[in-house]
Amino acid sequence: MRLAKRIEKLPPYLFVEISRKIAEKRAKGGEVVSFGIGDPDFPTPSHIIERLRQAAKDPANHRYPETIGLPELRQAIAGWYKRRFGVSLDADKEVLPLIGAKEGIVHIALCFIDPGDIALVPDPAYPPYSMGTVLAGGRPYYMPLTEKNNFLPDLEAIPADVLKQARLLWINYPNNPTGAVANLSFFNRVVGLARQHDIAICHDAAYTEVSFDGYQPASFMQAEGAKEIGVEFHSLSKGYNMTGWRIGMVVGNAGIIDALGRVKSNLDSGIPQAIQYAAIEALTGPQNSIREQNAKYQRRRDLVVDKLNSIGVEARLPKAGLYVWAKVPSGYTSMDFTNDLLEQVGVVVTPGIGYGKNGEGYVRLSLTIADAGLVKGLSRLAEWRNRRAGIKKKGHLT
Numbered sequence: 001m002r003l004a005k006r007i008e009k010l011p012p013y014l015f016v017e018i019s020r021k022i023a024e025k026r027a028k029g030g031e032v033v034s035f036g037i038g039d040p041d042f043p044t045p046s047h048i049i050e051r052l053r054q055a056a057k058d059p060a061n062h063r064y065p066e067t068i069g070l071p072e073l074r075q076a077i078a079g080w081y082k083r084r085f086g087v088s089l090d091a092d093k094e095v096l097p098l099i100g101a102k103e104g105i106v107h108i109a110l111c112f113i114d115p116g117d118i119a120l121v122p123d124p125a126y127p128p129y130s131m132g133t134v135l136a137g138g139r140p141y142y143m144p145l146t147e148k149n150n151f152l153p154d155l156e157a158i159p160a161d162v163l164k165q166a167r168l169l170w171i172n173y174p175n176n177p178t179g180a181v182a183n184l185s186f187f188n189r190v191v192g193l194a195r196q197h198d199i200a201i202c203h204d205a206a207y208t209e210v211s212f213d214g215y216q217p218a219s220f221m222q223a224e225g226a227k228e229i230g231v232e233f234h235s236l237s238k239g240y241n242m243t244g245w246r247i248g249m250v251v252g253n254a255g256i257i258d259a260l261g262r263v264k265s266n267l268d269s270g271i272p273q274a275i276q277y278a279a280i281e282a283l284t285g286p287q288n289s290i291r292e293q294n295a296k297y298q299r300r301r302d303l304v305v306d307k308l309n310s311i312g313v314e315a316r317l318p319k320a321g322l323y324v325w326a327k328v329p330s331g332y333t334s335m336d337f338t339n340d341l342l343e344q345v346g347v348v349v350t351p352g353i354g355y356g357k358n359g360e361g362y363v364r365l366s367l368t369i370a371d372a373g374l375v376k377g378l379s380r381l382a383e384w385r386n387r388r389a390g391i392k393k394k395g396h397l398t
């Protein structure tokens with residue numbers, strides 16, 4: 001048996017490796033507090049579950065769904081975009097439900113990337129942008145996201161020959177893992193670049209519903225001309241705590257939506273209809289749970305950032321998203337620091353290097369940790385600092 005070469009190019013998914021380490025620690029009797037994966041600890045709101053329960057009982061929903069989703073779901077998505085961002089969408093041509101945003105994010109590469117083509121991908125970034133490119137036989141060109149640029153890519157720094165071979169440009173704000181946000185003027189500049197070089201834009205907006213201090217993240221679709229050159233991926237995972245149900249959407253340019261719909265109709269058989277009805281309820285029903293849980297995330301954000309800074313781990317307050325991006329103390333790589341926290345005090349963080357070369361020097365802490373774990377995790381971070389101070393005193397660490 002010989003596996004295809006493309007499989008060799010795929011690294012193991014970062015979180016699989018982290019889960020393995022946690023399991024190892026637990027097997028040795030260690031208790032672990034995880035700031036690792038960004039999976040909301042709050043349950044899906046009860047009115048959404050109730051709709052799912054009703055829909056699951058209806059035999060009409062036991063049959064194969066359509067790949068393009070129920071018309072009512074596409075309309076609910078278009079209505080939500082109108083209310084939430086003031087963006088008008090044609091529910092039949094400019095909206096496509098997905099089996100979670102990740103599914104569409106990986107598959108869209110098949111619409112643009114022929115072997116050898118380039119996709120412009122931020123670094124650090126959510127890994128599926130580059131993995132989709134690799135699976136399609138393409139090459140990611142990494143655009144560094146640095147603190148100096150507020151974790152926005154420097155569009156002017158992309159070489160002309162790279163722009164010529166690029167078919168696709170990925171952006172993601174509010175950003176995973178850096179917690180950075182982008183405003184409309186940045187999105188307008190991205191549209192300008194796409195027009196000039198005939199590159200399609202894919203914006204991943206999975207975190208727009210998690211925001212703090214009254215900040216309202218923008219949609220890329222609000223930029224002038226965005227629909228001519230791009231699409232936006234969105235998800236019900238983070239705002240409505242529906243990671244386990246697997247539902248998201250892509251909206252925007254009708255030609256791109258049609259191309260992805262064609263790929264998908266050959267790959268999958270749609271989203272279970274009961275889950276589609278739950279999504280309709282999420283998008284059209286009461287929205288107060290989002291405000292309430294954002295207040296809870298904000299409190300966690302403040303506690304985590306305060307604690308990190310107090311133990312000498314520099315962290316900025318993110319305006320949106322589920323993550324705190326913190327600088328590792330000097331003398332450590334992000335992997336060393338991650339391993340040290342796990343081994344010394346049983347705290348799991350994600351090493352920045354897992355998101356790309358420019359993630360080195362940082363770790364990511366997720367705010368999706370319930371209060372009891374949070375309190376324990378924070379006190380263990382303090383314990384780590386005390387142990388380190390003790391080691392330093394004894395002269396083992398410089």
Ligand SMILES: Cc1ncc(COP(=O)(O)O)c(C=O)c1O
Pocket residue numbers: 038099100101102103126172176204206234235236237243247248
């Ligand atoms: C930036 C980003 N986009 C998309 C997703 C996945 O969304 P979904 O659960 O809808 O597949 C994640 C999940 O962590 C993410 O961080």
